[in-house]
Amino acid sequence: MDMTADAPSPLPADEGSRAAVRRTQILDAAAQCFRSCGFHGASIARISRLAGMSTGHIYHYFDNKEAIIAAIVQRDLERMVTVWAELRASRDVRETMIALSAECVGDHLDADAAKLRLEIITEAARNPEVARIVHAADCCCMASLTETLRIARQMNGMHDDDATLTSMAEVLAAIFEGLSIRTIRNPGLDREGLAAMVQRVIRQTISSPA
Amino acid sequence: MDMTADAPSPLPADEGSRAAVRRTQILDAAAQCFRSCGFHGASIARISRLAGMSTGHIYHYFDNKEAIIAAIVQRDLERMVTVWAELRASRDVRETMIALSAECVGDHLDADAAKLRLEIITEAARNPEVARIVHAADCCCMASLTETLRIARQMNGMHDDDATLTSMAEVLAAIFEGLSIRTIRNPGLDREGLAAMVQRVIRQTISSPA
DNA sequence: CGTTCTAGATTGAACGTTCATTCTATGTTA
DNA sequence: TAACATAGAATGAACGTTCAATCTAGAACG
Numbered sequence: 001m002d003m004t005a006d007a008p009s010p011l012p013a014d015e016g017s018r019a020a021v022r023r024t025q026i027l028d029a030a031a032q033c034f035r036s037c038g039f040h041g042a043s044i045a046r047i048s049r050l051a052g053m054s055t056g057h058i059y060h061y062f063d064n065k066e067a068i069i070a071a072i073v074q075r076d077l078e079r080m081v082t083v084w085a086e087l088r089a090s091r092d093v094r095e096t097m098i099a100l101s102a103e104c105v106g107d108h109l110d111a112d113a114a115k116l117r118l119e120i121i122t123e124a125a126r127n128p129e130v131a132r133i134v135h136a137a138d139c140c141c142m143a144s145l146t147e148t149l150r151i152a153r154q155m156n157g158m159h160d161d162d163a164t165l166t167s168m169a170e171v172l173a174a175i176f177e178g179l180s181i182r183t184i185r186n187p188g189l190d191r192e193g194l195a196a197m198v199q200r201v202i203r204q205t206i207s208s209p210a
Numbered sequence: 211m212d213m214t215a216d217a218p219s220p221l222p223a224d225e226g227s228r229a230a231v232r233r234t235q236i237l238d239a240a241a242q243c244f245r246s247c248g249f250h251g252a253s254i255a256r257i258s259r260l261a262g263m264s265t266g267h268i269y270h271y272f273d274n275k276e277a278i279i280a281a282i283v284q285r286d287l288e289r290m291v292t293v294w295a296e297l298r299a300s301r302d303v304r305e306t307m308i309a310l311s312a313e314c315v316g317d318h319l320d321a322d323a324a325k326l327r328l329e330i331i332t333e334a335a336r337n338p339e340v341a342r343i344v345h346a347a348d349c350c351c352m353a354s355l356t357e358t359l360r361i362a363r364q365m366n367g368m369h370d371d372d373a374t375l376t377s378m379a380e381v382l383a384a385i386f387e388g389l390s391i392r393t394i395r396n397p398g399l400d401r402e403g404l405a406a407m408v409q410r411v412i413r414q415t416i417s418s419p420a
Numbered sequence: 421c422g423t424t425c426t427a428g429a430t431t432g433a434a435c436g437t438t439c440a441t442t443c444t445a446t447g448t449t450a
Numbered sequence: 451t452a453a454c455a456t457a458g459a460a461t462g463a464a465c466g467t468t469c470a471a472t473c474t475a476g477a478a479c480g
Binding site for chain 3: 055
Binding site for chain 2: 035036037038039040041114115118119121122123124125126131134135138139142163164166167168170171173174175176177178179180181182184185186187189190193194196197198201204205208
């Protein structure tokens with residue numbers, strides 16, 4: 001009975017990837033359902049239908065619906081953390097920042113992405129486990145953004161204390177994340193004009209003295 | 211059968227107010243439940259318990275759960291429309307704007323208010339009827355804000371075209387609404403520092419040339 | 421090469437629960 | 451008594467989850 005205990009993962013890499021594919025299939029289907037019905041409005045039946053498998057089979061890959069939600073949240077946030085880490089690692093911070101901000105505006109104005117993001121935030125407002133995941137990811141992103149701001153402003157000869165930089169980062173984050181709300185409230189907004197105005201506000205904020 | 215058709219509201223004022231009290235009771239209870247469980251997670255049983263009445267009795271005042279949601283959304287947005295209308299009507303626009311912005315920052319950073327607002331936006335992202343209500347209210351607010359910006363900037367000798375003013379209003383709205391997301395993602399943020407930074411960014415945006 | 425064995429993948433029906441809504445009965449007031 | 455306020459049980463649908471059964475593909479073996 002003890003003899004098999006040594007093998008850490010009984011599955012060969014081949015079958016591991018098979019399972020990974022299935023997991024991705026489920027998460028993609030779930031994300032789409034969550035977007036259109038919300039975390040609690042989307043049923044396992046609907047998710048499984050969209051994923052092309054039976055309801056029961058979902059439970060071979062996730063313990064329960066909560067676990068699917070957590071995985072969706074994790075996957076979405078990992079992408080965000082990566083983007084901000086890349087920014088911080090880049091050599092020409094200012095150029096990268098401008099380029100990234102354009103991309104970031106577009107991303108936050110995309111209706112589908114905005115829906116899922118809002119679904120996640122709203123769930124974080126009532127589900128402590130989701131709140132924990134969201135907050136942990138946010139700490140990473142905001143630390144990156146704050147340090148990036150420090151470098152960018154030092155290049156302009158300005159030296160701010162931590163509190164100022166932190167608040168500045170919060171406002172910039174608020175602008176981006178607020179765009180997701182705007183695109184829901186007012187779907188017909190002028191995307192290009194808005195993107196230009198966001199860049200203008202950001203540029204001013206970064207380059208103006210304290 | 212035709213004879214009673216003339217009376218627009220068959221209830222005397224007294225009973226109308228009694229019913230109004232009950233309606234408010236239900237809406238208050240519902241708002242609290244929606245905050246902690248979400249629109250779909252909150253059950254009629256829980257709402258009725260908190261409102262101090264039976265489940266069945268709820269249906270004397272609202273056709274169904276959807277109607278309660280719509281009423282909550284309507285009530286929340288009416289307050290917002292009123293605030294912006296007041297701003298536009300005030301004589302010293304700039305002073306009022308600064309004062310209002312402080313109040314507005316505080317309001318959007320309040321966790322309870324933020325939760326309900328996010329719940330509403332998220333519901334608007336998937337429920338067309340709620341989206342309609344939200345969008346209608348937003349049009350009022352944004353029209354007010356745009357005209358207010360026009361006046362404020364003309365006082366500084368700047369004349370912008372409509373597109374510029376509209377985009378500027380969108381960014382300002384995004385900042386405020388984004389704060390509600392920030393307070394969820396990062397509950398421990400420095401409220402006072404953030405409020406000061408928001409005012410600084412707004413002031414710069416309003417007073418800088420196009 | 422053909423057969424048997426086996427373990428994981430997959431299914432769909434069944435279960436118990438919870439929900440929104442309806443219905444019926446009982447107070448309450450004017 | 452007529453009309454309204456209120457309660458709480460009844461209803462049927464939908465949901466998350468479980469489970470026993472079937473399928474599939476490859477390993478073991480002769």
